[in-house]
Amino acid sequence: MNxxxxxxxxxxxxxxxxGDDDLLTTFSxxxxxxxxxxxILAIQSELGDLLSDRLINYEKSASSITTTSxxxxxxxxxxxxxxxxxxAMLYNSTDNLMLYEYPGGVDSLRESVYTYKTDSxxxxxxxxxxxxxxxxxxxxxxxxxxxxxxxxxADITVSASTDTLPFQTxxxxxxxxDMTLMRxxxxxxxxxLSGLQADPDRRSCKxxxxxxxxxxxxxxxxxxxxx
Numbered sequence: 243m244n245x246x247x248x249x250x251x252x253x254x255x256x257x258x259x260x261g262d263d264d265l266l267t268t269f270s271x272x273x274x275x276x277x278x279x280x281x282i283l284a285i286q287s288e289l290g291d292l293l294s295d296r297l298i299n300y301e302k303s304a305s306s307i308t309t310t311s312x313x314x315x316x317x318x319x320x321x322x323x324x325x326x327x328x329x330a331m332l333y334n335s336t337d338n339l340m341l342y343e344y345p346g347g348v349d350s351l352r353e354s355v356y357t358y359k360t361d362s363x364x365x366x367x368x369x370x371x372x373x374x375x376x377x378x379x380x381x382x383x384x385x386x387x388x389x390x391x392x393x394x395x396a397d398i399t400v401s402a403s404t405d406t407l408p409f410q411t412x413x414x415x416x417x418x419x420d421m422t423l424m425r426x427x428x429x430x431x432x433x434x435l436s437g438l439q440a441d442p443d444r445r446s447c448k449x450x451x452x453x454x455x456x457x458x459x460x461x462x463x464x465x466x467x468x469x
């Protein structure tokens with residue numbers, strides 16, 4: 243399901259598009275323009291919630307950094323959100339080396355090694371570099387060209403009408419739109435979103451979506467089971 247398909251389904255589910263109403267074909271359509279724009283925001287907000295909860299399988303990606311002698315700081319992938327997995331690490335397959343974040347971060351590194359910006363050698367640690375984009379630094383500063391691979395969670399924001407909603411099946415995408423319906427209704431009627439998380443219909447739809455996205459079979463019983 244693409245982005246505009248999700249918007250159309252949301253407008254259908256809420257009763258705004260009904261009967262013989264034509265489906266929207268672009269985000270420039272005049273028909274139901276106000277409701278369409280609220281639907282766009284509702285979908286983007288719900289995707290942000292799912293990304294924050296680390297629930298979407300679609301978001302895993304991979305990239306690499308090739309170091310240059312004397313260069314300390316490097317940019318991560320443009321759609322980087324966070325490192326994937328329990329431990330954030332980089333891997334050098336050529337030398338079979340792994341790098342982990344310096345314990346305590348860059349503040350601890352600064353206090354422990356005053357010359358961390360100039361000491362050079364084979365990197366032993368990485369750390370976050372404060373910047374307007376997501377960057378990391380290496381310690382020691384690399385003294386040769388090496389390739390460090392990493393897995394990460396990618397940004398799943400959709401913006402163009404033809405962007406694909408980040409779900410692996412149409413069933414998952416449909417469940418997501420059902421979950422988004424309550425947020426859309428509250429935004430459309432200008433009601434506060436404070437009770438959104440506790441809404442039973444939304445919680446039920448979210449639970450269904452999570453079950454659909456699981457890689458293992460969900461339990462088929464409730465409560466404790468004794469063998």
